Amino acid sequence: MKSHVPFVLISLFVLTVFxxxxxxxxxxxxxxxxxxQKDGKPFQYISGSIHYSRIPRDYWKDxxxxMYxxxxxxxxxYVPWNFHETIQGAFNFAGDRDLEYFLNLANQTGLLVILRPGPYICAEWEMGGLPAWLLHKPNIILRSADTEYLQAVSDWLAVLLTKMKPWLYQNGGNIISVQVENEYGSYFACDYNYMRHLHTLFHLFLGEDVILFTTDGNTDKEMICGTLEGLYATIDFGTDTNITTAFNRQRRFEPKGPLVNSEFYTGWLDxxxxxxxxxxxxxxxxxxxxxxVMGASVNMYMFEGGTNFGYWNGADxxxxxRSVVTSYDYNAPLSEAGDPTDKLLAIRDxxxxxxxxPVGPMPPATPKLSYGFVTLLKVGNISSLLDTLSPQGPVRSQYPLTFEEVKQYYGFMLYRTTLPRNVPEPTPLISPLNGIRDRAYVSVNGVYQGFLERDTTLVMNVTGRQGDQLDILVENMGRVNFGTYINDNKGLLGNLNLGNDVLTDWLIYPLDINTAVASGWLQSDHSEVPPGPELEPGDGPMIYSGTLKTKGLEWDSFLKLNGWTKGQVWVNSVNLGRYxxxxxxxxxxYVPGPFLSATQxxxxTILELERAPSHGRILFMDRPQLDNTGQKT
Structure with a gap:
């Protein structure tokens, strides 16, 4: 039997050296x-924000x-809580959610890390990173010392911060500082007990030596409500601000210590x-x-913004x-596709x-390709595909239920009832309490009638006969990510009236479109609805499908939907986001090359919510178009 002593000695030696x-x-x-001070010497950081949750894993290193x-x-x-705990108690740190792999890549590249784990992050991300399941408690006060909220936060941070502790700089990793909460002074609660609780939790799991800090906007109110003794107070501001005035404000809260702009805005969101x-x-x-020149440490927000894939965009x-667009290009030094820009070169100078x-050339832009046109075929309307899209069947309720009550947190739900009487003349369908969250597409017996929209379109007319099927497909367009209204429930939040009648007896179908797409059930050759040789123009929520052959290349591309109205796109099993x-x-x-197959x-798959063009084509281009408000169809 071989001795294990040499192996043990080597292991002990390695541990001792570490x-x-x-x-x-x-x-x-x-x-x-x-x-x-870093290792006993003065240190000034020059940093840039990057969100691993908005970039394909295959491109993290690039x-x-x-940036290096x-x-x-x-x-x-930032660490988006809802990205890792979409369902309460189920934590996901695999694949594109592998935060430790991302930290390791940064470490190998030579980059230190300023970690912003929330629990609230804003970031124009869905609900500011807070999980929608928190809204199961209708009276919960988010970002406060509310008992149920604190319990959920404590459970999450126990998992996350335990993973992060080995990555602290003093423990051999690359995390030099950790933010507690985020821009808390911008929130109405101003709850110091909540901040004290977080302060205690962060020290409990990370130890006493870590630098904990806050970031707040450039006003007295924000700095007063967002700061706490024991947390180093930093400030954020952009090019429209007087630097001296802003840092003087930080000095009133931190008379000594480094000047820090934690979010210097290189661009802005759309x-x-x-x-x-x-x-x-x-x-x-x-x-x-x-x-x-002033010796300040600066983080540029954003250095690369990336993309709000899937349903992750926020709203204000x-x-x-106002819903945030899919692209988070942010007019940043690295484009949405990670390409160096003139702004990056100016910053480098x-x-x-x-x-x-570092000596050497800047890595080039990833290759792009214009794959050309793809013609799509109609698979069917949402009503005809419910067995596929909602295999568990409907929830029955006398009155409408919200997304959260049905535990369908993102995407779409279909609400179905029947007309209670004949309405031969156009009759108003009304959301009397502005309860549409956020857009509702209305059909009677499968014929599209129009839409209702939060804050702007609360009434539309319908016609039909008693007993006709009324379908209302409701789209969650992203929960509010900033300010007072982050407790943003989705779906139908109140009754709908048809004239003077309150509509009741609802069948509510949660739609799992992502699973249906990933399973290949929405391709035209799997559909029970036989497609015609050409796409016919159709109104209302409809699924279309087609295939793209990439000519043996997996290069980035940009999908243009000229003539299409509004909807969602999937490439293979990846939800690209809203158009x-x-x-x-x-x-x-943006269509990243890693999402494509060179050989298959x-x-x-497209869910068009209103009206598709008669030509049925989409175009894969080699460059983005992000700056055109409205288009001719």
Whole structure:
């Protein structure tokens, strides 16, 4: 029998070396010299935000390398709670959710990490990263010391922070600081007991040596409600702000220590129907240089934005509901597809004057290809496909139930009832309490009648006979991610009236379109509805399918849906996100090469919600179009 002593000795030696290395590593705040200290020496970070949840795993290394070659020495990373615990108690850190793999890639690349684990992150992400299942409790006060909310947060952080502790810099990893909550001063609650509870939890799971910080906007109110003794207070602002005024505000809350802009805005987000946002490159590079001259540590938000794949886009609510578009390009230094831009080159030129940047060329843009046109065939309307899309059958209820009550958190649900009387003349179908969340597509006996929309279209006319089938397909367009209204339930939140009659006796079908697509059940050759040789124009929610052959290449592309109205696209089993070219400004959807097959036909599935074009074509292009509000059909 062979001895295991040599192996044991080697293992002990490795552990000892690792322990010595970890003991020699430190990251702290030097309050006397107003700076960070890394391993006992003054340190200034130049960082960029990147969201692993918005980038295909296959491209993580490419994006991180481009950030490193720009001269960044750190990255800033949000952790979306709902991305990892979509169903309460079921934690997913595999595949595109493998946060530790992402941290390891950053470490191998030479990038330190500023971790922002929430539990709330905003980030223009669905519900600001909070899981929709929190809304099972109708009176829950999110982001507060509400007992049920705190219990859910504690359970989540026990899992997440335990995973993160080995990645702290002083433990041999690359996480140099950890944010507690996010821009809490912008929230109405201003609950210091909640922040104290988080403070305790973070120290419990991460230890006493970690730097914990807060980030808040550039106003006194935000800084007052968002900061807490024991958490280092940082500030965020963009190119429209006076640097001295902003850092003077931080100094009122942190008289000593490093100046930090945790979110220096290189760009901005888009909403459907708004003009494409952009921030001037010269202003960004000039202001970055001015902050670095002052010795400030700066994180650029975003450095690469990425994409709101699937149903992950958020929404804002000020005077009305505004849904965030699928692209999170953000006019950032790296484009949505990870391509270096003029803004990146300008930023690199600034960084060169403050620190040595890596020698060598910037990695090039990923290759793009215009695959050309694909013609789609009609599979069938939603009503005809319910057995496939909702195999568990309907939930019966006298009155409408919300998505959360049915535990269908994202996507679509179909509400079905019958007309209670003859309505030969156009009769108003009304949402009297503005209870549409967020868009409802109305059909009678399978014939599309029109739509209702949150805040803007609360009445439409229908006709029909008593007993006719009334179908209302409701789309969750993304929960509010910022401000007071993040407790954003979806579906029909109140009764619908037909004239003076309250509609009752509902069949409610949760639709699992992702599973149906992944199973191949929505391809035209699997459908019970025989497609015609050509696509016929159709109104209302309808499924279409086709195939793309990539000519042996798996290159990035951009999908343009000219003449299509509004809907959702899947390539193979991947939900690319929402399209709405008629409202804009986004006109194309990003199709990463790793989502395609070079050897097999690629299945394209579209849910068109209103009206498809008679030509039935979609176009795969080699460049994006993100800045056109509205289109001609």
């Amino acid at each position: 322990s010595v290395l970890a003991d020699s590593r430190s990251f702290s705040i030097d309050y006397e010299n107003n700076c960070f 994006r991180l390398l481009k 070659m720009t001269g960044l020495n750190a990255i800033q990373v 909403h459907w129907g708004d003009k494409h946002a952009s921030v001037d490159t010269e202003k960004v590079s000039k202001m970055l240089g001015e902050m670095l 609510y000020d005077t009305r509901f 600034v960084i060169k004057t403050f620190r040595d940047i 709405w070219p008629q409202r804009g400004p986004q006109q194309t959807l 036909p690629n299945n394209i």
